[in-house]
Amino acid sequence: MTTRVTPYEVILEPLEAALFPMIREEAEARGTDTRRRDQFVLLGHAGIALKEMMADDAPADSFEEYAELLYHGYQFWAFGRRTYVFDPAIFDRLTAPAADLRGWILAGPPACYFQFPYLRLWSRVSPDAPFEPVDGCFVVVDDTEPAPDAGAHLRALLVLGLRPDRPGISLVSYRTDLDPTRAAALGERPRREGAEPFANAIPGGERQGYRTLATTSELEALLIRAMAHLDRSPRALEAQPTSNEEGWSRLPYVLVREG
Numbered sequence: 001m002t003t004r005v006t007p008y009e010v011i012l013e014p015l016e017a018a019l020f021p022m023i024r025e026e027a028e029a030r031g032t033d034t035r036r037r038d039q040f041v042l043l044g045h046a047g048i049a050l051k052e053m054m055a056d057d058a059p060a061d062s063f064e065e066y067a068e069l070l071y072h073g074y075q076f077w078a079f080g081r082r083t084y085v086f087d088p089a090i091f092d093r094l095t096a097p098a099a100d101l102r103g104w105i106l107a108g109p110p111a112c113y114f115q116f117p118y119l120r121l122w123s124r125v126s127p128d129a130p131f132e133p134v135d136g137c138f139v140v141v142d143d144t145e146p147a148p149d150a151g152a153h154l155r156a157l158l159v160l161g162l163r164p165d166r167p168g169i170s171l172v173s174y175r176t177d178l179d180p181t182r183a184a185a186l187g188e189r190p191r192r193e194g195a196e197p198f199a200n201a202i203p204g205g206e207r208q209g210y211r212t213l214a215t216t217s218e219l220e221a222l223l224i225r226a227m228a229h230l231d232r233s234p235r236a237l238e239a240q241p242t243s244n245e246e247g248w249s250r251l252p253y254v255l256v257r258e259g
Contacts (some may be wrong), residue, residue, distance in 0.1 A: 002248035003085045003240070006113060007135060007159045007169055007204040009249060011053070012073035017048045020077050033075065035144040041067050046074075068173045070078070072138035072157045075111035081203065082112035083253035084230065085240075090258045091117050094225045095198040095211045098189045101228050106180035107154055108141035108227040115253075122202060122214040123160055124169050131202050132170055139223055150177035156223055158213070164247070174219055187224030190217040197221065226256075233259040 022045040027034045034040045042045075046067075053253070054066050086094065093099070115136035122131040140155040153175070159168040180188065190197045192215050201212040214218050230237065236259025242252050 002136070002243045002245055003083075003115060003253055003255075004118065005113065005247065005249050006083060006251060007162050008072060008073055008076055009088065009251065010162065011069070012077075012171070015049050015070075015073070016077050018170050019052070020074055022135065022144070023049070023074060024078070031107045034078070034146060035140075035142050037068075037071050037145075040071055040074070058206070065171055068157055069171060071153075071219055072111075072140065073229035075140050076113055076138060079111040081111070081251055082109050082225070083115065083249075083251050084112060084237075084256050085115045086117065086226070087255060087257045088117045090121065090122045090229065090236070090256055091120060093224060093258065094222055094229070095121070095253055097196045097198065099187055099221075100224050101187050101225070103140065104184045104232060106141070106178070106183035106224070106227065107161055108139065109230070111138075113138050114223070114226055119211065121211050122205070122210060123172060123219075124159060125160070125236055133163075134213065135155045135162040135169075136221075139146050141227070146176045146179065147177040152178055152183070152232075154181045154220075155224070156219065168258035172219075174216055176220065177196070183225075184228070186217075186220045191215055192218060229256065234258045 020060050023043055026043050032039045049070055050066055053070060076152060109152060113136055119133050121134040123134050124131050136159055138157040142153055143151065145153040155175040158172040162169050170234055197218055198211045200206050200210045202210055236257045238255040240253050240255050242250055
């Protein structure tokens with residue numbers, strides 16, 4: 001079985017041969033905690049990587065977006081390039097209006113990429129922007145930047161509009177601090193004014209089975225539900241080998257089914 005090429009392979013993989021190891025060596029030499037984004041972006045080799053990533057005509061206000069993508073890409077690489085591909089059946093459960101997560105305590109991979117079924121989930125970068133298909137989401141969970149009484153830091157980067165005929169992608173970043181023992185409540189029923197959570201908002205999308213992310217509450221709930229499923233249903237996880245087929249991902253990945 002094969003899966004789609006990931007944004008890591010399209011944009012970030014060229015950095016892993018030299019620059020990512022250089023970032024790690026520099027961080028070790030300087031005593032920098034690369035899990036802390038504020039420290040990570042100040043590294044000299046992170047700056048070099050950003051210059052390689054950014055187009056010459058990129059607007060000045062795009063720096064933060066590129067920096068967030070680089071941070072997530074480095075964490076993804078540093079923790080083994082963990083990729084989870086969600087089967088359509090479990091995706092339907094993850095995007096149901098409500099979920100029962102009682103008794104679950106947040107336990108997520110330190111860094112990973114969640115890839116969702118093709119053309120099933122849509123979102124947009126701002127309320128006046130067009131909807132774009134969601135490929136997936138980079139996710140980081142750790143304890144380096146928690147607010148008082150929080151305990152865990154959740155950082156996510158949603159990837160929209162990834163396709164072969166387009167040179168770039170759209171990104172939506174999100175971060176929060178939370179109490180792992182209370183995270184389940186955030187995933188049970190997210191908020192959306194005037195509609196059911198994850199309801200389609202694209203004209204005619206109901207016939208295609210589209211779901212949409214319209215609020216940060218929905219994004220947060222989706223990620224929490226996904227992590228809860230990984231933690232609670234280990235038998236639903238099937239390791240898949242790498243593929244050499246053109247146009248498909250070359251990364252090993254874990255297929256996530258119902259279970």
